[in-house]
Amino acid sequence: MRSITLGEVEITRVVEWQGAFGPARAIVPDAGMEVWKANEELLAPDFWEPDSDRWIGALQTWVLRSGGRTVLVDTGIGNGRERPSTPMFHHRNTDFLGQLAAAGVRPEDVDVVVNTHLHADHVGWNTVGRGPGEWVPTFPNATYLIPAADHARLDPAGGRNLRVDDVALFEDSVAPVVRAGQAVLWEGEHRIDDSLVLEAAPGHTPGSSVLRLGSGGERAVFVGDLLHSPVQLAEPSCNSCFCEDGAQAAATRRRILGRAADERELVVPAHFGGPGAFEVRREASRFAVSGWASYDG
Numbered sequence: 001m002r003s004i005t006l007g008e009v010e011i012t013r014v015v016e017w018q019g020a021f022g023p024a025r026a027i028v029p030d031a032g033m034e035v036w037k038a039n040e041e042l043l044a045p046d047f048w049e050p051d052s053d054r055w056i057g058a059l060q061t062w063v064l065r066s067g068g069r070t071v072l073v074d075t076g077i078g079n080g081r082e083r084p085s086t087p088m089f090h091h092r093n094t095d096f097l098g099q100l101a102a103a104g105v106r107p108e109d110v111d112v113v114v115n116t117h118l119h120a121d122h123v124g125w126n127t128v129g130r131g132p133g134e135w136v137p138t139f140p141n142a143t144y145l146i147p148a149a150d151h152a153r154l155d156p157a158g159g160r161n162l163r164v165d166d167v168a169l170f171e172d173s174v175a176p177v178v179r180a181g182q183a184v185l186w187e188g189e190h191r192i193d194d195s196l197v198l199e200a201a202p203g204h205t206p207g208s209s210v211l212r213l214g215s216g217g218e219r220a221v222f223v224g225d226l227l228h229s230p231v232q233l234a235e236p237s238c239n240s241c242f243c244e245d246g247a248q249a250a251a252t253r254r255r256i257l258g259r260a261a262d263e264r265e266l267v268v269p270a271h272f273g274g275p276g277a278f279e280v281r282r283e284a285s286r287f288a289v290s291g292w293a294s295y296d297g
């Protein structure tokens with residue numbers, strides 16, 4: 001199990017899936033082939049497959065042990081979901097809970113679940129199926145921290161036009177934890193403990209957030225889907241195809257990365273394979289990796 005310790009917080013990565021997902025141009029449409037080629041040394045082989053021009057990424061949960069409590073950051077796709085418009089997410093069956101157990105985490109041990117935002121690949125293991133169409137919280141003792149703006153966007157009571165997958169994820173992965181009384185819908189800023197604070201970072205979705213860690217003079221920021229590829233450091237204006245408000249997503253990306261560079265925060269995106277986390281520096285109006293995370297073992 002690969003872990004990093006920052007101050008008094010231990011960070012462990014639990015991977016649900018890792019590999020080549022789709023055409024690089026489809027995932028980050030704004031970054032032309034010439035941008036990927038110019039950054040090949042940074043991108044290949046962990047984040048880009050040059051021969052097939054495919055984007056390589058990971059679906060993973062970050063497990064934080066902080067102040068005697070266990071905090072999960074994002075919960076992947078989950079098993080047995082109806083996601084007809086995203087074949088890779090549809091009817092999955094993985095041993096994620098076995099992987100979590102291998103990291104020393106049983107479902108009942110989890111105190112806090114953070115969903116950085118409400119997309120299908122960040123909320124799946126919020127729940128498990130107990131019978132046909134019946135979903136219950138996977139983590140019976142956890143408080144689930146859910147961005148209120150994303151909850152409002154997906155709530156069928158809002159009456160907006162929603163994709164079929166969005167309706168399904170709300171019903172099977174979000175509504176059950178709210179009904180169980182285990183959800184806290186937060187906005188603006190939400191402090192978890194002395195070391196961890198959630199902060200709104202809208203753009204990718206209206207409720208997208210980052211989780212900042214500060215402990216013993218060390219810092220990190222879990223940025224969710226602010227980045228899908230290191231190519232977005234070289235071209236910070238380039239959004240992923242999943243960003244809902246492009247202008248706001250780009251402005252938020254520059255703001256959060258700039259602060260991470262200035263305050264020496266380790267940047268931990270949701271979907272980076274390879275070492276998964278990095279230190280960043282400014283390079284004129286762009287950003288560059290100044291070092292990758294190193295793990296204890």
Ligand SMILES: [Zn+2]
Nearest residue numbers: 119121225270
């Ligand atoms: Zn995502």
